[in-house]
Amino acid sequence: MTKKLLFIFCTICVQYFLSQELYSDYYKLRKKYEDLEENDQKAFSYLQLYISKAKKEKNYEKLVQGYKDAVFYTPLDEHKLKYTDSMIWAANLSKDKDLMIVAHMDKGVIYYYNYKKYQLALNEYLEAYEYSKNTTNEYLKHQNLYHIGVVKSYLGYYDEAADLFSKCLLYYKEKSKSDIHPNLIYNNKKGYLNSLHQLIICYRHLGKYKEMDAAVEKGLSEAGDDKDYIQEKGYFILSKGISEYRKKKYEKALSDLYLSLPSIRKSRDFARLSVNYFFIGKSYLGMNDAQKSVVYFRKIDSIFNKHQFILPELRENYEILINYSKKNKDQAKQLYYTGQLLKADSIMSRDFSYLSPKIHKDYDTKTLLEEKNKLQKMNYLVTVIVILLIIWAIGLIMLFAKRQKKAKEIKQQYILLEEKFVKNHAAEISSAIVEEKRMHLHEGKVEELLRKLKKFETKKGFIQKGLTLNRLAQQLGTNSSYLSQVINEHKGGNFNKYLSQLRINYITNLLFEDKKYLKYNIETLAKECGIASRQNFSDLFYEINGIRPTDFIKKRMQEMEGNT
Structure with missing residues (x-):
């Protein structure tokens, strides 16, 4: 009997030490890359080993962790999205509800933070919310509350969002001060600082400036000079700069806004970067320096063109x-x-x-x-x-x-x-030079062609049906190659773009100036400006004006009816 008990005891010990060694292998691999900075590709030499090991052993908890690390360390947004899909796949195989919460929230964060696709982000947060109903993990519950609060804040429900962020603050503050693992303290401190920053945004829009300024000072104090919280500190400095602008302390505002720029640029948070540029521009405007201000307002337009996203306040x-x-x-x-x-x-x-x-x-x-x-x-x-x-x-x-x-x-x-x-x-065409390959044209020849094009625009020659580059070249007494180069260099784009802008600008002005055109159908409007296809006209109108012609006419008529 004693020998049997001894055998059982030894078996248990062997299994225990084997499991410890298995954990140790994962631990050792993570230790080799976990101190690298975010978006550092060097982590993948060890990460691939970590993920392969988890796949081979069907250790789905570790596999989710491996893909989560991959999201953190890959520098490419499209790869981050791909790895969150892999997280969801591994979490589903594990059948662990908490892992499913983590996977869907992480995918939502990528949609929100890296792409600013609020619709797709909200879908993931709500999916995580369904799984979180039965979890006992309060950290995950509050993470999801935070993300839903961000969506509410974007929509302008600042009171409701502030309530959610306040709940998160209480939870994260208590956990970050408790006796837990340093990694957990770090995560909760991050949650606390981010919730405080979002609460500051709500205070600003609600006009609670006293509470806002107190929260900014609190955030700066909590973040301190700790390099782990540089990004969060940058957000608090940005908020301080906005507060200085509100108080018309423009030089102080500019100092703080410029100070926050490096960390916000590094974080690749283009939405907050736009806010930063906006208040730099507004500060220069407050100092009556319109030229400097416009530089930063145009930067916001560049960001909008790249990401097709802009915050309502901008x-x-x-x-x-x-x-x-x-x-x-x-x-x-x-x-x-x-x-x-x-x-x-x-x-x-x-x-x-x-x-x-x-x-x-x-x-x-x-x-x-x-x-x-x-x-x-x-x-x-x-x-x-x-x-x-x-x-x-x-x-x-x-x-x-x-x-x-x-x-x-x-x-x-x-x-x-x-x-x-x-x-x-009358709309005019931009004179930006876009062609890299040029033919050398005599300056007098260029000026002559430009005068002819000006006459062509004034006499509305662009409304001719079936107008082509060759046909216009013949009408202007030149060849198509010379005409194409002049249009590219002096009219902001190729012949088709030039012609489309003239036609759409022409018909847009007619819709503004003469209400009879509002009664025309789309086919008639298209023919009026020389465009043969209804669909082509509709697509060009949307591309240039940002709205479909049917919607534009409807809103214009509603507005005119409202003014009568």
Whole structure:
């Protein structure tokens, strides 16, 4: 009997030490790369071994961790997205609900942080929320609350978002001060600082400047000079610069805003970078230095063109650029920035119409219903609370309806603004030089062609049907090669782009100036400006103006009816 017990004991010990050695192998591999900075490709020489080992042993918990590390260390956004898909795959194989929460949240973070695709991010957060209902992991629950709060803040529900961030702050602060592993302390401290930064954004938009300034000082104190929290410190310095701008301390504002730029650029957070540029531009504007300010407002336009995303608070950026172009009598830029404003409005409107109902239906309403089911098991007093919650939900729906109505009214006003900027002005084509390969043309020949093109534009020769480069060259008494080069070098693009801009700008001005054109169908409008295809006309109108012609006409007619 003693020998048998001894054998069992030895077997257990061997299994224990084998398991420890197995863990040790993963631990040793991670130790070789875990101190590298984010987006450092060198980690993959060890990461590939870590992932291969986890796959071979079907250790799905470690496999999820390996893919999570890959998301952190790959420098390419498309690869980050690919590895989050792999995380979800491994988490599903594990059948571990907590791992599924982590995987879906991480994918949502990539959609939000790296792409600013709020719609796709929200879908992942709501998926994680479904799994989090039965988890006992409070850290994961609060992570998901934080991300949903970010979406609410983007939509303008700052009070609701602030409540979520305040809950996260309390949890993360308590955990970061507790006696736990240093890695867990680091994660909770990160959660605390990020929640504080998001709360500062809510305070700013709610006009709670006293609370905002106190939170900024708190954030700077908590982040300190610790290199692990450089990015978070950059956000707090940015917030401080914005606060200085609000107080009209423009030189101090610029000092802080420039100080925060390196860490925000390094983080690749293009949304916050745009905010930084915006308040640098506004500070220069406050100092009556319009030329310097416009440099930074144009940087925001470059970011918008690259990512097709802009925060609602930066809409004013285009209003400033439109006014600046108008003041400098640059009609081409004026029209361009008007088109950009229309496009930005279209994107923000699309996001709002998708996100707002979904977050109320799939998160707020579900949360209330779950709470109701729990409360129904309690006494009469709790039943009263349920009724109050239902009333609150109805209030939210009414608030949402009111916000939607207001959003529509605001959207209609931009047409009126555009009318002030472009009415009675013919659009001109930018003179940017875009061709790298050039033929040497005699300066006199170029000037002659430009005069002929000016006459061609003035006499509206561009509305001819079937107009080609060769045909125009014959009409102007030159050859197509010379004409193509002059158009490329002096008219901002190739012949097709030049012709399309002339035609669309022409018909846009007609729609503004003469209401009879609003009654024409799309085919007639297309023929009026020389475009044969209805679809081609619609696509070109959208490309240049940022809105479909049918939508433009509808809104223009609604606005005119409203003014009568």
